[in-house]
Amino acid sequence: LDLIKNKQVQAIIGPQGSAQADFLIHLGDKSHVPIVSFSATSPPLSSLRSPYFLRAAQIDSSQVNAISAVIQAFGWKEAVLIYVDNDFGAGIIPSLTEALEELNTRVPYRSPISPSATDDQILRELYKLMTMQTRVFIVHVLTTLGSWLFAKAKEVGMMNEGYVWILTNGITDLLSSVDSSVVASSMQGVLGIKTYIPDSPYLDNFMVRWRMKFQQENPSAHNPTLNIFGYRAYDAAWALAMAAEEMGATNFTYQMLNSSTETTDIDKFGVSLNGQKLLQELSNMTFAGLTGNFRLVDGQLESTVFQTVNINGNAGRGIGFWTLENGLVRDLYSFSTSKYSTNIGSIIWPGDSISVPKGWEIPTNGKKLKILVPLKDSFFQFVTVSQDPNTNTFQVTGYRAKYLR
Structure with missing residues (x-):
């Protein structure tokens, strides 16, 4: 004012x-x-x-086609959206959902998490996700919440083989500010979409001058x-x-x-x-x-290129790019016959796996299905119940029992 x-x-x-x-x-x-x-x-x-x-x-929704291209390239049919429950988090959800559904990828569940969520609240939400069949999760949060989320996901076993985690640039662009111990211990194998900043002499020269001035004003700072x-x-x-x-x-x-x-x-x-x-x-x-060519289109910075990264060690390793013209490509000068090709670098998935996760599992930690067997002396060809006198357990045989197994 x-x-x-x-x-x-x-x-x-x-x-x-x-x-x-x-x-x-x-x-x-x-x-x-x-x-x-x-x-x-x-x-x-x-x-x-x-x-x-x-x-x-770049508006957040500019990356949704890059994310959906990754999903489509690996053939995953469902993805759960995890996002911080505020304007930043919720803003991307409509366009991301639309981009996925246009490629016949279903979004069975959306998981909003409060920016002030406690460890217990995060754990409860993760346990809920574990009871679902989907194993592909797209995460749109900022670094603080992201650190807690992945630490807890590691704790409950959701960073094991078979899981897929894809980050928006909300975390990937700021990965260097995430605690390196969290990255190394809890985020291995995660994929991410990152804003592409091309190397240039102009950028290199600026960083030399900036570091010199910053360290003059902050002598105790190391490697700013x-x-x-x-x-x-x-x-x-x-x-x-x-x-x-x-x-x-x-x-x-x-x-x-x-x-x-x-x-x-x-x-x-x-x-x-x-x-x-x-x-x-x-x-x-x-x-x-x-950050590259500065040009405003309809009042916002034009965006045509994103980098795809795979987190290994303490940082994200570049594995390819997404461009508006060619979709997913290994490098910016290659051409793809399909915008949804997997022609990108090798990926190490959660659990230190090199096999592409199928994207779904039959949950083993949900509610068990109880099947009642009638103890009636008829239709023995369909079901028969006998009791073991030594163990006092029941054994069910017959056509119906065989079918259910």
């Missing part, structure tokens, strides 16, 4: 998360101030249809790194600076609106006289950024 009302800023870079975006987007619309977010990735924000909200990040949000924040700031430069010498002022119906601080905002022009310059901005 202070930035717009008193400082009369011309643009705002933020907010950091989707949860805070609604209010800030409303302020930007009212005051004609572009809001440039590098980390609010939840799809529902697009439904606000705010002309002054620009997403300098930036995650993708740091790169995007820099690209967003660079885009805004270039857009302002394109506008030339301009008097950046507000027009104050007089209204007798003003009742709140928000109603007393002025309107930026240059907001529309600045918005246009930002929307048309293209350049080679830290």
Whole structure:
């Protein structure tokens, strides 16, 4: 409020998360101030249809076709969706479900987990999942909850052979910030979709300069790194600076609106006289950024490539890519005759297995089916019950017993 009302800023870079975006987007619309977010990735924000909200990040739903391509490539017919129960988590679920069902992959269950879930609550949900036939789980959570989830999954035996775990980029993009002991002990064999950042001299040069400056200001820091949000924040700031430069010498002022119906601080905002022009310059901005080509399409960062990774050791090992044109491929310069081919690198699955899991199992820890046998002296050809005098146990024979076995 202070930035717009008193400082009369011309643009705002933020907010950091989707949860805070609604209010800030409303302020930007009212005051004609572009809001440039590098980390609010939840799809529902697009439904606000705010002309002054620009997403300098890939929307979460942009990866759903990459995920469904992995599912289709290995022939799995069902997948359970596990997600954090908030705006970030729930936002991707409709588009992910639709992408899977278009390829005839059924979603038999959705598992929302509270971001403040206790260990016992997570365990109860995992035990519920173990009673289901499906063994393919797609996980869309952030790193803190993800660490707890996989530690508990390991504890109950859900990281053994036969299970399939696929991560969205909510964790995979930030895997370096996950406790390495958790990754090494509880996440082995997991697949993930990761935002692809191409190597470039520009990125290498930036990281050298950034590390030097960071260590000057933080002498005790060892081997500092930036995650993708740091790169995007820099690209967003660079885009805004270039857009302002394109506008030339301009008097950046507000027009104050007089209204007798003003009742709140928000109603007393002025309107930026240059907001529309600045918005246009930002929307048309293209350049080679830290994360690749910076280009906004329909108000959000264009995305055409994702990397597929397989977690082994303390990190994710690249095994291929997904592109809009070719689907799953081993490298970016190869061509696939099918968008759902398994032409990617070798995979080590949970349980240190190299065999592709079939994606389902008959649950052995659910409720047992009880079958009652009538003790009637008739129809012996169908069922006969005899008692062993030594063990006092009953033995059931006959056609029906043989059929049920």
